[in-house]
Amino acid sequence: MHDHPLDLIAALADGSLSDEGEARALVESCPECREEYRTQIEVIGWLAATPAAEMTDLEKAALHRDLWTELRNQPGKSPATPWWQRLVYVAAGLFVTVGLVSVLNNGALNGGADSGAATTAAGALDAPTEGDPFVAQGSDDGESAPEFTTETTAAATETTAAASGGEESLAIPFAELAEEARSNQADRSATQGTDRDVAACLARVALDEHVVVDEIDLDQIYLLVMPEDPEAEPIVTFVVLPRCEIVYVG
Amino acid sequence: MTVPGNEAELLTRVVSGDRDAFDAVMRNHEDRVFSVCLRILGDREKALDATQDTFLTVFRKAGQFQGRSAVGTWIYRIAVNTCYDQLRRAQRRPSESLPEHVDPSDPSAEEAIESAALRPEIEAALAELPPDFRNAVVLSDLEGLSLPEAAEILGVPIGTVKSRVFRGRRLLAKHLGNQNDQ
Numbered sequence: 196m197h198d199h200p201l202d203l204i205a206a207l208a209d210g211s212l213s214d215e216g217e218a219r220a221l222v223e224s225c226p227e228c229r230e231e232y233r234t235q236i237e238v239i240g241w242l243a244a245t246p247a248a249e250m251t252d253l254e255k256a257a258l259h260r261d262l263w264t265e266l267r268n269q270p271g272k273s274p275a276t277p278w279w280q281r282l283v284y285v286a287a288g289l290f291v292t293v294g295l296v297s298v299l300n301n302g303a304l305n306g307g308a309d310s311g312a313a314t315t316a317a318g319a320l321d322a323p324t325e326g327d328p329f330v331a332q333g334s335d336d337g338e339s340a341p342e343f344t345t346e347t348t349a350a351a352t353e354t355t356a357a358a359s360g361g362e363e364s365l366a367i368p369f370a371e372l373a374e375e376a377r378s379n380q381a382d383r384s385a386t387q388g389t390d391r392d393v394a395a396c397l398a399r400v401a402l403d404e405h406v407v408v409d410e411i412d413l414d415q416i417y418l419l420v421m422p423e424d425p426e427a428e429p430i431v432t433f434v435v436l437p438r439c440e441i442v443y444v445g
Numbered sequence: 446m447t448v449p450g451n452e453a454e455l456l457t458r459v460v461s462g463d464r465d466a467f468d469a470v471m472r473n474h475e476d477r478v479f480s481v482c483l484r485i486l487g488d489r490e491k492a493l494d495a496t497q498d499t500f501l502t503v504f505r506k507a508g509q510f511q512g513r514s515a516v517g518t519w520i521y522r523i524a525v526n527t528c529y530d531q532l533r534r535a536q537r538r539p540s541e542s543l544p545e546h547v548d549p550s551d552p553s554a555e556e557a558i559e560s561a562a563l564r565p566e567i568e569a570a571l572a573e574l575p576p577d578f579r580n581a582v583v584l585s586d587l588e589g590l591s592l593p594e595a596a597e598i599l600g601v602p603i604g605t606v607k608s609r610v611f612r613g614r615r616l617l618a619k620h621l622g623n624q625n626d627q
Contacts, residue, residue, distance in 0.1 A: 205611035211592065231615075238614040241621070242586040245567055248480040254493060255475065259468070262497055266504060 204228055208235035298371050367417065369443035373431035376408055376419050393418065396439040402432060417442070452516035459507040467507075471500055474517055477588060478524045484583040485528040487572045495531055499524040514597055521590075522598040525580060532576060570620035578613035585610045 200221055207218035222232045250258065397403055402420055408431075409419040416436035421429060433443035452473065458466035478499050483492035502523050510519055571579055577599075584595040585606070596606040 201611055201615075202607060205614065206607070209586075234618045235611070235614050238617050238621075239586060241567055241617075242582070245587060247476070248483040248492075249476055250479050250493070250496075258475065258493065258497055258500075259471070262471075262500055262504075265497070265501060 200225075200228055201231060204232045205235045208232055209239055294375070298368065298375055367411070367433075369433055370445050372409075372411075372419065373433075373443070373445045376421065376431050377429045393436075396434065396436065399439055400434060400441055402434070402441075405432065453510070453512050456507045456510050456516060459504065467504060470503065470516070470520075474520050475500070477517075478520060481521060481524050481583060481588055482528050484571060484587055485525065485576075485580055486531060487568065491531060491535075495524065495527045498531075499527045502527065515594075518594055518597050521584070521594075522600070525584075525598055528580075529576075566621060567617075570617050573620045574613055574616055578609050578616060581606050581609035582613035582617065586614070 203218045206212045207215055221228050397405055404423050405420045406423045407418045408421050411417040418434045420432040420434055432441055435442050455466045455470050479496045482495040486492050503520055584590045592603050592607055596603040
């Protein structure tokens with residue numbers, strides 16, 4: 196029997212033909228074709244009667260457990276980030292770098308400016324691919340750029356602080372940062388750091404109608420706080436945590 | 446827990462680090478991936494390893510999914526390729542002993558053994574098929590995928606997979622006939 200009739204007969208057997216006329220005529224007129232048809236029908240029936248292969252509950256649990264263990268043990272092999280997402284990361288890193296260089300060039304900080312900016316750029320580019328695949332890639336809602344901003348700002352300032360001799364000589368440019376927050380029209384609708392009982396702290400220092408627009412993480416947490424009402428005078432207050440003290444108003 | 450969203454969206458969320466999304470993708474496909482791997486490899490333990498390797502690859506390549514096929518088709522293709530790799534590494538025919546390693550403390554293990562042992566003659570006959578024929582028959586007749594889906598998963602034209610399925614059935618009948626004669 197030639198190949199073509201086999202394909203035709205087999206397709207008749209599994210019901211994939213739209214027009215069965217030719218195949219049925221073939222089966223009726225050719226004993227060999229009829230035998231082939233029976234064979235195909237029989238095998239399809241056997242296979243259809245074979246139960247699905249399933250994992251047991253324990254096997255499934257072990258699969259999930261082992262998979263996550265494997266993923267955590269190989270942090271460098273996180274999902275390949277699409278090119279467009281990498282571009283966003285790079286753009287966010289550059290944006291933060293340019294902003295910081297702008298602040299630093301205003302003279303508020305001394306000699307560590309360049310190294311701070313360099314640290315920031317490197318940190319921003321490295322951040323998405325390091326560490327636990329489900330920890331280092333940003334927040335669960337996918338809004339990773341804000342995290343990079345906070346982290347890189349802190350990294351740059353930290354570098355500067357280290358260069359200038361540690362906590363005693365910290366030269367946090369409160370006035371410059373406050374001015375930057377005002378000029379960037381910081382989003383006052385989104386609060387940050389609510390996990391640190393920020394609301395209670397703000398109420399304690401009579402800033403309960405204010406929101407946190409940014410924060411700097413050094414030896415302590417420095418919150419940049421502004422009035423919640425966008426029509427109110429844009430006064431920036433720095434509150435340090437966990438002491439919950441106002442350290443600057445401007 | 447159910448994670449909302451279509452499958453392509455789930456993969457996007459996997460890329461952005463959403464663990465729940467990845468768990469949802471796994472839950473949707475782990476049974477069929479395991480089934481395909483078991484039919485192709487013919488060994489339960491190897492099939493479990495291949496299933497794990499498949500989802501590791503799915504996780505790592507989630508960002509490369511371009512939506513040209515269904516997510517399931519893409520995942521099963523990874524599964525088949527993973528099985529090919531295992532077969533190449535082993536360089537020997539698969540074992541026919543399916544449930545040997547099943548954990549005796551697992552209450553569903555006995556059922557799994559019985560289920561897998563219902564048609565041992567078919568499992569044995571499948572193992573006798575050339576891999577290309579076996580894979581086509583597994584995807585089409587055992588897993589119930591359409592010929593275009595099977596073709597995409599196997600990376601061959603539809604006509605080729607059609608031919609492999611038909612000839613695979615013929616060989617299966619021959620092997621099963623020989624078994625019955627013995």
